[in-house]
Amino acid sequence: MTTSRETPRKTRPRTPGRGVPLALLAPALLGLAFLLVPLLALLVRAPWRSLPEQLTSPEVWQALRLSLFCATTATALSLVVGVPLAWLLARTDFPGRGLLRALVTLPLVLPPVVGGVALLLALGRNGVVGQWLDAWFGITLPFTTTGVILAETFVAMPFLVISVEGTLRATDPRYEEAATTLGASRFTAFRRVTLPLIAPGIAAGSVLAWARALGEFGATITFAGNFPGRTQTMPLAVYLALQNDPAAAIALSLVLLAVSIAVLAGLRDRWMRTV
Amino acid sequence: MTRSAHRPRRSRRIAGAGAVAVLALSACSAPGPDSSPGSATDGPTGTVTVFAAASLRESFTTLGERFEEEHPGTEVTFSFGGSDALAAGIDNGAPADVFAAASPRTMELVTDRGHAAGSPSTFVRNRLQIATVPGNPHGIDSLEDLTAPGLKVVLCDRTVPCGAAAQTALGAARIALTPASYEQDVKGALTKVELKEADAAVVYRTDVKAAGDKVEGVEFRESAEAVNDYPIALLDNAPNPSAAKAFVALVKSPEGRKVLGEAGFLRP
Amino acid sequence: MPETMPPRPGKGPAPAGTASEPGAGGLDARLVVDRGSFRLDIGLTAAQGEVVALLGPNGAGKTTALRALAGLAPLTAGHLRLDGADLHRTPPESRPVGVVFQDYLLFPHLSALDNVAFGPRCRGAGKAEARAQAAEWLERMGLADHAGAKPRRLSGGQAQRVALARALATHPRLLLLDEPLAALDARTRLEVRAQLRRHLAAFEAVAVLVTHDPLDAMVLADRLVVVEHGRIVQEGSPSAIARHPRTEYIAQLVGLNLYRGHADGHTVRLDAGPAVSTTDDLTGPAFVAFPPGAVTLYRDRPTGSSARNLWHCAIAGLETHGDQIRAELTGELSLAADLTTAAAAELDLHPGAPVWATVKATQTHAYPA
Numbered sequence: 047m048t049t050s051r052e053t054p055r056k057t058r059p060r061t062p063g064r065g066v067p068l069a070l071l072a073p074a075l076l077g078l079a080f081l082l083v084p085l086l087a088l089l090v091r092a093p094w095r096s097l098p099e100q101l102t103s104p105e106v107w108q109a110l111r112l113s114l115f116c117a118t119t120a121t122a123l124s125l126v127v128g129v130p131l132a133w134l135l136a137r138t139d140f141p142g143r144g145l146l147r148a149l150v151t152l153p154l155v156l157p158p159v160v161g162g163v164a165l166l167l168a169l170g171r172n173g174v175v176g177q178w179l180d181a182w183f184g185i186t187l188p189f190t191t192t193g194v195i196l197a198e199t200f201v202a203m204p205f206l207v208i209s210v211e212g213t214l215r216a217t218d219p220r221y222e223e224a225a226t227t228l229g230a231s232r233f234t235a236f237r238r239v240t241l242p243l244i245a246p247g248i249a250a251g252s253v254l255a256w257a258r259a260l261g262e263f264g265a266t267i268t269f270a271g272n273f274p275g276r277t278q279t280m281p282l283a284v285y286l287a288l289q290n291d292p293a294a295a296i297a298l299s300l301v302l303l304a305v306s307i308a309v310l311a312g313l314r315d316r317w318m319r320t321v
Numbered sequence: 322m323t324r325s326a327h328r329p330r331r332s333r334r335i336a337g338a339g340a341v342a343v344l345a346l347s348a349c350s351a352p353g354p355d356s357s358p359g360s361a362t363d364g365p366t367g368t369v370t371v372f373a374a375a376s377l378r379e380s381f382t383t384l385g386e387r388f389e390e391e392h393p394g395t396e397v398t399f400s401f402g403g404s405d406a407l408a409a410g411i412d413n414g415a416p417a418d419v420f421a422a423a424s425p426r427t428m429e430l431v432t433d434r435g436h437a438a439g440s441p442s443t444f445v446r447n448r449l450q451i452a453t454v455p456g457n458p459h460g461i462d463s464l465e466d467l468t469a470p471g472l473k474v475v476l477c478d479r480t481v482p483c484g485a486a487a488q489t490a491l492g493a494a495r496i497a498l499t500p501a502s503y504e505q506d507v508k509g510a511l512t513k514v515e516l517k518e519a520d521a522a523v524v525y526r527t528d529v530k531a532a533g534d535k536v537e538g539v540e541f542r543e544s545a546e547a548v549n550d551y552p553i554a555l556l557d558n559a560p561n562p563s564a565a566k567a568f569v570a571l572v573k574s575p576e577g578r579k580v581l582g583e584a585g586f587l588r589p
Numbered sequence: 590m591p592e593t594m595p596p597r598p599g600k601g602p603a604p605a606g607t608a609s610e611p612g613a614g615g616l617d618a619r620l621v622v623d624r625g626s627f628r629l630d631i632g633l634t635a636a637q638g639e640v641v642a643l644l645g646p647n648g649a650g651k652t653t654a655l656r657a658l659a660g661l662a663p664l665t666a667g668h669l670r671l672d673g674a675d676l677h678r679t680p681p682e683s684r685p686v687g688v689v690f691q692d693y694l695l696f697p698h699l700s701a702l703d704n705v706a707f708g709p710r711c712r713g714a715g716k717a718e719a720r721a722q723a724a725e726w727l728e729r730m731g732l733a734d735h736a737g738a739k740p741r742r743l744s745g746g747q748a749q750r751v752a753l754a755r756a757l758a759t760h761p762r763l764l765l766l767d768e769p770l771a772a773l774d775a776r777t778r779l780e781v782r783a784q785l786r787r788h789l790a791a792f793e794a795v796a797v798l799v800t801h802d803p804l805d806a807m808v809l810a811d812r813l814v815v816v817e818h819g820r821i822v823q824e825g826s827p828s829a830i831a832r833h834p835r836t837e838y839i840a841q842l843v844g845l846n847l848y849r850g851h852a853d854g855h856t857v858r859l860d861a862g863p864a865v866s867t868t869d870d871l872t873g874p875a876f877v878a879f880p881p882g883a884v885t886l887y888r889d890r891p892t893g894s895s896a897r898n899l900w901h902c903a904i905a906g907l908e909t910h911g912d913q914i915r916a917e918l919t920g921e922l923s924l925a926a927d928l929t930t931a932a933a934a935e936l937d938l939h940p941g942a943p944v945w946a947t948v949k950a951t952q953t954h955a956y957p958a
Contacts, residue, residue: 163512171473172517188518189473189501223661224694226681229711229759238707242698267509271502272478278503286505289405289480 093293100297113280117259120198128206136214162268193270198259206251213247365564366394372407374423380584418565421553428552441554445586450526451539464541475519478503486547487523493546530585616795619667620657629819640796642810650819651799687761691768693752695740701751702736708759726754746777766798803842845878846924866897866950874958883952884926887945898948
């Protein structure tokens with residue numbers, strides 16, 4: 047029973063390139079091409095000559111700044127509530143847990159626009175909860191930057207929860223028990239033992255959630271609307287530019303693509319090596 | 322917070338490239354094998370494929386059913402969508418017989434490339450209205466009333482026709498209005514009012530009509546400055562030109578005008 | 590409740606427990622745990638300074654008992670008192686109990702030092718103080734050089750000692766060890782067993798260890814409690830149990846052939862099978878046992894043998910057992926026989942081969958059941 051103490055994950059041997067059956071190689075390459083060709087097309091058709099002009103416009107930076115701020119805040123929010131939620135789902139047993147787990151992942155399959163409408167019905171000025179926020183605190187969320195953050199959190203958090211829950215399930219719960227026998231409360235055990243153990247899963251989940259939040263369109267425009275500098279994130283700017291200025295849309299897409307690649311590559315090297 | 326400067330349209334050429342992905346989904350209503358042109362003596366037969374602006378959905382669907390009743394053996398297939406996207410689809414070879422656009426500008430995208438057979442003609446016009454929540458609790462009576470402090474107003478984004486028209490009307494009235502949001506399309510703007518998240522929106526009167534009693538329409542003087550013409554055209558490589566011609570005739574007929582008028586459209 | 594007294598060398602008189610009346614020290618428990626169709630129900634007492642081994646086959650409920658003592662599995666019924674204090678409702682983090690888990694469960698992200706300092710930290714010591722205590726423990730375990738090492742860099746034996754230090758660093762009044770040597774290879778095991786014995790001997794409170802290895806149990810424990818199917822089947826000193834096993838499981842563990850039957854003078858008529866002649870004289874229900882080494886095998890029926898116990902059997906299996914061959918026999922009587930490699934070759938033994946087995950009456954041992 048030494049297996050759970052040392053996981054030889056890092057030394058897993060790679061399958062050598064030779065001997066890959068054609069039946070796997072051909073569809074694999076087709077899949078790769080399918081994913082890469084559209085991105086290449088974006089580069090090929092990019093209006094390179096007018097690009098400097100496009101990219102130096104204040105609207106682009108405004109939208110980019112807002113996108114990065116909202117996606118990062120939404121990720122932070124997802125972490126604060128999503129990690130405990132993942133723990134609850136993975137480590138406790140109560141009736142209806144399976145159902146709850148399915149409900150938590152519902153935003154993954156829900157069309158984002160539907161998510162946006164649901165948010166309006168819940169947190170809008172006349173929403174189930176929102177009307178009280180308005181009446182008691184004078185807080186209205188639609189058409190605000192906070193609204194963008196909430197919409198992105200709604201869509202992105204399930205990615206984090208699923209990732210963290212999976213890591214938690216793969217982590218031996220007896221580490222928590224060991225901490226308990228040493229005098230740690232369940233919360234201390236979580237903070238000082240479980241959290242460091244699942245750090246790679248949290249990092250991976252955060253990156254997924256962040257990327258999802260950065261690209262979020264449907265729930266955002268439905269719940270928070272579209273106003274430059276306040277709720278117009280990059281995807282919204284791209285979509286609206288596409289209506290009558292595709293060159294600008296392509297330029298904006300390139301910026302978003304470049305930022306995403308830079309961030310994912312940076313995180314991958316620093317955080318996700320073991321994932 | 323400043324209003325975003327409106328970017329002028331720079332290149333129309335790339336419209337096709339940009340919208341082709343969108344079109345792949347909406348343009349796959351290819352005509353069936355029975356779409357061969359019917360002989361002139363028997364009247365129209367086969368399938369007519371009509372690309373029409375989204376705001377025409379209700380009235381054109383009704384007209385399509387009438388057409389099929391009047392001409393047994395015909396079938397009308399619609400593809401409703403944003404006029405820009407539809408124009409890009411036609412430009413990319415989507416097999417359509419008729420194109421009905423929500424603006425002359427989008428029709429130009431098609432005629433400029435020589436995809437239209439003959440010149441397009443305006444068959445209806447649309448005017449803006451203010452949509453308020455039912456009962457108009459804020460007593461909105463004019464465009465200027467929308468600038469009242471604390472009032473949440475949503476407009477369509479300038480890049481879509483209803484937004485462009487609203488800006489024309491606001492410009493004509495010399496009113497500076499900062500909305501809560503520039504919505505991606507008319508439905509987005511209307512939804513916000515229907516859910517009472519916004520107090521008012523500037524949309525087309527046909528949209529107000531289609532929303533039924535979920536919103537209330539308020540006419541305003543300056544809407545006359547931003548009347549939208551809807552052109553319709555036969556397409557150059559229409560698979561079924563005779564039936565297409567008959568469908569356009571139905572749209573322009575008194576019967577067609579009546580159906581369109583009930584939906585809130587104005588006569589040209 | 591933190592116990593701040595440092596452990597003493599040797600087993601002196603037990604120090605007064607923090608909440609105990611004099612004389613109430615040690616462990617007094619009856620553990621009843623229901624888990625589906627399985628029910629654990631054992632009584633367990635131990636004096637201060639005593640090392641008790643729970644010995645039993647896999648699935649007997651040993652680990653469940655351990656978890657119940659640590660508070661990780663709730664008791665269905667029964668009681669649990671340690672040094673006179675009732676722990677039944679005390680949550681695990683508040684019990685003065687230290688646990689060495691089977692695979693140690695050292696926190697992989699913490700150094701050996703921080704693993705050991707974890708307990709004192711949780712029990713209220715400052716960071717520097719906890720680390721100083723931890724360093725002292727590692728020093729005592731001969732691991733001062735490995736204080737900064739992460740668990741994955743430690744050998745099995747080192748990890749075992751870190752785990753022991755971690756459990757002892759909270760000054761528990763009850764130390765629980767779950768299969769403490771099972772994760773080690775044979776050679777390390779010998780060495781670690783000796784070290785563990787020294788540390789347990791020096792531990793002044795109660796230690797309970799769980800093992801399925803009789804040698805570990807006999808070397809490490811003062812008293813054995815044999816558990817099968819959730820019940821205690823026998824308890825006593827290691828030597829008493831080795832001499833008088835009462836179940837086949839223990840007999841096998843201590844290397845004896847054991848049968849139950851009815852004694853009448855020098856003959857024990859087995860419940861299932863032939864009679865066994867013995868030199869012991871008793872009447873009534875009885876066990877009769879003899880070691881595998883006392884069995885002699887022949888290919889042909891021996892004629893001149895004085896042995897009274899002669900059975901016709903067949904070889905069921907052969908395995909190397911140290912420098913000997915152990916033969917499992919079936920037939921008139923199922924039994925194990927040990928013989929030298931040379932003898933096995935000479936007899937041309939192979940599975941299925943018919944043999945005659947004899948045992949001298951002087952080498953059997955009968956005792957009341």
